[in-house]
Amino acid sequence: MKKTFLIIGIVLGLNPLFGQEEDIDLNADNSWLKAGITAGVPVGDADDVSSxxxxxxxxxxxLFNPNLGVGIASGYSNYFGEDDYDDFGIVPVAGFIRYYFTPDGLxxxxxxxxxxxxxxxxxxxxxxxNPQIGYHNRDWNFYAYYQNTFAENDVDIQAVGVGVTYNIRFQ
Known part of the structure; x- marks a missing residue:
């Protein structure tokens, strides 16, 4: 419950940074959907039960400007159980921020x-x-990530891996 309040506090605390007096014009140059896949290796607690x-x-x-993007993120990560353990998963509901150094690149x-x-x-x-570092161009994002869910009862579900997403532009 404390972590939920922490998340709400962070979101509300950062809200003034993203306030706009002007109407936001969503178009193919500043907004899009990203869809893709990730593959990773569990580490920490998850390494004991998944491979x-x-x-x-x-x-x-x-995109606020050519270098700063914000948005919402979700999806599903399935951790395949090993030995006598069943599969389990993570469904994130998150905000994200990205900094693009150049229009194509890091x-x-x-x-x-x-x-x-x-x-x-x-x-x-x-x-x-879920911090990430990667390469992007107008249509694709290729990245490395470290994912950690600080779950209840002192269970940390962690993975390191790679991902790729395709940008689906609004018209």
Whole structure:
């Protein structure tokens, strides 16, 4: 519950940074959907019960200027159980921010929100953090990530991996 209040506080605290007096014009040059896949290797607590993570990455992004993008992120990461353990997963509901150094090239960013845990008893989820660094162009994003869900009962579900998304432009 404390982590939920922390997330709400962060979102409300950052809200004035994104306030706009002008109407936002969504167009193909400043906003789009991103859809793609991720593949990773569990680390930490998750490494004991899973050997591979495969996921779907969905995002909606708005560019304030050519270098700064913000948006919402969701998707699903499935952690494949090993030995006698069942598969489990993470469904993030997060905001994200990205900094693009140039129109084509290096970017870095992070997601921050709540990760709902599926398939695990005694935990519903927790604080979700997903920093990324990668390469982008007008249509594609290729990146490396570290994903961590600080779940209840001192369970941290972590993975490191790579992802790719395709930009679906608004018309």
């Amino acid at each position: 591979f993570a495969l996921g779907l990455d969905l995002r909606g992004q708005y 970017f870095f960013g992070t997601d921050l929100g709540y990760g709902f845990v599926t398939g695990v008893d005694d935990t519903d989820g927790g604080l979700y953090v």
